[in-house]
Amino acid sequence: MNGIQDYYPDHFAHCHGCGRLNHQGLQLKTNWNGNETLTTFIPLPHHTAIPGFVYGGLLASLIDCHGTGSAALALARERGIELTQHNAPRCVTASLHVNFKKATPLGPELQIRGTIKEVKGRKVVIEAEVIANGEVCVTGEVVAVEVPENFGAR
Amino acid sequence: MNGIQDYYPDHFAHCHGCGRLNHQGLQLKTNWNGNETLTTFIPLPHHTAIPGFVYGGLLASLIDCHGTGSAALALARERGIELTQHNAPRCVTASLHVNFKKATPLGPELQIRGTIKEVKGRKVVIEAEVIANGEVCVTGEVVAVEVPENFGAR
Numbered sequence: 001m002n003g004i005q006d007y008y009p010d011h012f013a014h015c016h017g018c019g020r021l022n023h024q025g026l027q028l029k030t031n032w033n034g035n036e037t038l039t040t041f042i043p044l045p046h047h048t049a050i051p052g053f054v055y056g057g058l059l060a061s062l063i064d065c066h067g068t069g070s071a072a073l074a075l076a077r078e079r080g081i082e083l084t085q086h087n088a089p090r091c092v093t094a095s096l097h098v099n100f101k102k103a104t105p106l107g108p109e110l111q112i113r114g115t116i117k118e119v120k121g122r123k124v125v126i127e128a129e130v131i132a133n134g135e136v137c138v139t140g141e142v143v144a145v146e147v148p149e150n151f152g153a154r
Numbered sequence: 155m156n157g158i159q160d161y162y163p164d165h166f167a168h169c170h171g172c173g174r175l176n177h178q179g180l181q182l183k184t185n186w187n188g189n190e191t192l193t194t195f196i197p198l199p200h201h202t203a204i205p206g207f208v209y210g211g212l213l214a215s216l217i218d219c220h221g222t223g224s225a226a227l228a229l230a231r232e233r234g235i236e237l238t239q240h241n242a243p244r245c246v247t248a249s250l251h252v253n254f255k256k257a258t259p260l261g262p263e264l265q266i267r268g269t270i271k272e273v274k275g276r277k278v279v280i281e282a283e284v285i286a287n288g289e290v291c292v293t294g295e296v297v298a299v300e301v302p303e304n305f306g307a308r
Binding site: 011012014015016017019022024025046047048049050051055056057058060061062064065092093094095096097098099100103147151 | 165166168169170171173176178179200201202203204205209210211212214215216218219244246247248249250251252253254257301305
């Protein structure tokens with residue numbers, strides 16, 4: 001399934017978490033799901049914390065890329081951008097807060113759900129939850145900022 | 155070089171970030187450096203955000219494991235534990251806050267430096283900085299909590 005990440009310009013598509021051109025990365029995809037945003041991911045066996053549970057750094061990574069993807073979706077919607085080519089806005093993370101409410105089981109698909117809390121110019125604030133087996137295991141907040149279109153262009 | 159992670163019990167040594175028994179992980183090692191704690195890591199080429207810069211999720215992971223490692227060092231020091239075998243305390247992360255101050259260059263060795271802010275029972279608070287080429291690129295805070303010794307034992 002396509003996500004907002006499939007519409008990033010090529011020079012913004014190498015992210016370890018969500019770059020479609022990073023073949024050693026997680027290849028996360030973020031989409032609207034009603035008024036929320038949604039990313040799903042099944043951790044690999046080596047994404048372990050304590051055996052049986054998901055590594056916190058991976059959970060932080062999921063929230064990070066879910067946040068920047070959600071921010072790009074929000075900016076595209078606000079600007080009425082039709083995503084037909086590599087014309088999506090691209091955001092980076094200014095701050096990332098993660099609260100580990102309970103140990104996240106390693107095995108089931110994780111849902112990362114986002115709510116757009118604020119869009120102000122180039123800045124977007126997203127709240128996120130990571131859900132496993134129907135339970136919220138992790139919550140987080142991402143402050144994302146749009147980068148100039150030519151940043152990092154080769 | 156040994157780190158506190160080399161003294162975790164085997165069943166706590168599978169973490170993707172810092173488990174000595176996780177051969178697909180980052181194998182981070184955390185040590186005292188005077189009154190600070192120190193972890194060093196050279197990101198791999200695929201740990202990219204925007205080309206030329208380090209992925210935020212990796213930086214969050216470095217702060218996460220540096221935080222739990224620092225917390226274990228602090229608890230071991232407070233209790234006078236001599237680390238001679240797999241007898242180190244083991245902490246997990248309750249919350250993780252990361253502020254991306256400037257883009258972190260991909261290439262040089264990163265230093266993650268920690269300061270123990272509080273030790274209160276099983277809870278330890280650590281402030282961390284990620285330094286590249288002598289500049290602080292990322293700051294963070296970890297609240298870590300000790301897990302029972304038999305948690306996750308097989």
